Amino acid sequence: MYSLDSGNTLRLVQITDTHLNGPEDGHLLGMKTLHSMNCVLDMVRAERSAIDAMLLTGDLSQDGSVQAYQRLHDAMLPFGCPVFWFEGNHDDPVSMRVVAKDTEHMTQVIRTPHWQLVLLNSQVEGAVYGRLLPPQLALLEQALQDAPHLHTLISFHHHPLPMGSQWIDRIGVKNGDEFLALIRRYDNVRCVLWGHVHQESDQLIDNVRFLSSPSTCVQFTPGSEDFSVDTRAPGYRWLDLHDDGGIDTGVSRVEGIEFEIDYSVKGY
Numbered sequence: 233m234y235s236l237d238s239g240n241t242l243r244l245v246q247i248t249d250t251h252l253n254g255p256e257d258g259h260l261l262g263m264k265t266l267h268s269m270n271c272v273l274d275m276v277r278a279e280r281s282a283i284d285a286m287l288l289t290g291d292l293s294q295d296g297s298v299q300a301y302q303r304l305h306d307a308m309l310p311f312g313c314p315v316f317w318f319e320g321n322h323d324d325p326v327s328m329r330v331v332a333k334d335t336e337h338m339t340q341v342i343r344t345p346h347w348q349l350v351l352l353n354s355q356v357e358g359a360v361y362g363r364l365l366p367p368q369l370a371l372l373e374q375a376l377q378d379a380p381h382l383h384t385l386i387s388f389h390h391h392p393l394p395m396g397s398q399w400i401d402r403i404g405v406k407n408g409d410e411f412l413a414l415i416r417r418y419d420n421v422r423c424v425l426w427g428h429v430h431q432e433s434d435q436l437i438d439n440v441r442f443l444s445s446p447s448t449c450v451q452f453t454p455g456s457e458d459f460s461v462d463t464r465a466p467g468y469r470w471l472d473l474h475d476d477g478g479i480d481t482g483v484s485r486v487e488g489i490e491f492e493i494d495y496s497v498k499g500y
Contacts, residue, residue, distance in 0.1 A: 234336050236314060238284045238344040240472040245276055246291040248388075248427030250449035251322065254477035260449050266303060267292065268466045269448040273307060273484045277485060278402040280470060283313050285342070287351070289427035289445075290320025290389030303329040316342065319355040319390040320428060321362065321403075343382060346475040350375045354405055361403040362390030362428075364411050376418040383477040386415070387425040392424070393442055395429050398457045406429075409487050415440065422477050425469075431462070432469070432483045441479055445469035465489070 236242075250269045251260040276283075286308060293300035297304050308315045319325055332338045342349040350372050354362035364372075368388075376384060392408035394401045405411060415421045416438065423441040430452040435442040446467035453460035474480070479497035 234283060234314065234342045234345045235280055235317075236342055238347070240475045242344050242347070242471075243280070243282055243284045243348050244287055244471040244473065245283050245285075246287045246289055246425060246427075246445050246469040246471065247272070247276075248445050249320070249449065250288070250469075251291055251294040251447070251449050252300040253293070254297035255294045256303075260294055264447050265449045268486075269307065271489055272466050272468050274357060275484055276311075277466060280348060280432055281487040282327070282440030283311055284344075285313055285349075286311060286315045287349070287387060289313060289387055290318055290355075290423065291322045291427060291447075292317060292320065293324065294308035294322055296322070296327055298327045298330050300327055303330050305337070307332055314342075316349070316351055318351050318388065319353050319421060321355055321360050323355065325353075340371060343379065346383060347473050348379050348382040348384050349376060350384060350386045353384065354388040354390040356406075362388070362405045363407055364388065364405060369411065369414060372500040373414060376415075376420060380418070380420055382420060383422045383473065384405070384418075384420050384476070385423040385425060385471075385473065386421065386471060389426060390428050391426050391444060393437075395431070395433065396453070396455050397429075397445070399459050400429055400452065404410040406451070408474075422482075423471075423473075423479055425471075432467075434481070443469065443471075443481065444487065446483060 391404040430447040433444045451462040453462040465485040472480040
């Protein structure tokens with residue numbers, strides 16, 4: 233557990249699906265992912281004057297190399313705030329832990345005077361889809377029981393709700409119904425946040441905010457039946473979590489930069 237003194241508003245930035253490689257010129261679908269991530273981080277610096285913590289929500293590396301996670305760690309250092317990350321389907325947990333050693337990166341429960349963040353691992357080794365295994369659900373339930381007075385944001389990589397895109401919805405959290413049934417039993421859950429889908433969405437269901445966010449590299453076309461790359465630019469999500477449980481959030485995307493993308497590729 234990590235304690236964070238955030239004052240009355242907890243100011244978060246979500247960075248997701250960076251898909252970094254060991255080599256600097258590594259790419260995903262033709263887009264150089266280190267370059268696109270750095271363009272997004274430049275925008276974060278310009279737009280967010282104060283950040284309490286960064287959430288890096290999976291698929292951080294495309295090749296699972298230690299070098300990729302070291303690049304990510306080094307890129308976050310100038311922000312001077314805690315950085316928390318967890319596994320996506322492309323990530324290598326062993327390499328992640330090598331770089332995360334002696335850091336806060338892989339802490340799963342973070343608490344402030346008014347909020348707690350519960351960060352879960354939805355990775356299934358060797359699979360693209362996700363699942364929240366019993367130890368992860370038990371960790372979540374224990375955190376909700378231990379801090380009923382704290383508003384709670386839960387985050388993991390895969391989507392627990394349908395995105396309305398046939399190919400994407402085959403690779404979400406396979407036990408999403410079990411997760412949703414669990415959080416319905418607790419009235420302190422305020423937000424569920426994920427990556428994986430390379431697109432933004434915002435739903436309010438039973439007073440819980442469900443959010444997905446754009447990748448810092450290529451985007452996927454919303455509502456597509458088959459794999460499809462969108463023309464929208466890389467971006468990030470910011471969240472201001474208020475002491476009364478209220479949430480202000482938005483997405484920013486890079487403007488004025490042309491990114492090379494190979495639209496002919498039919499998978500990643």
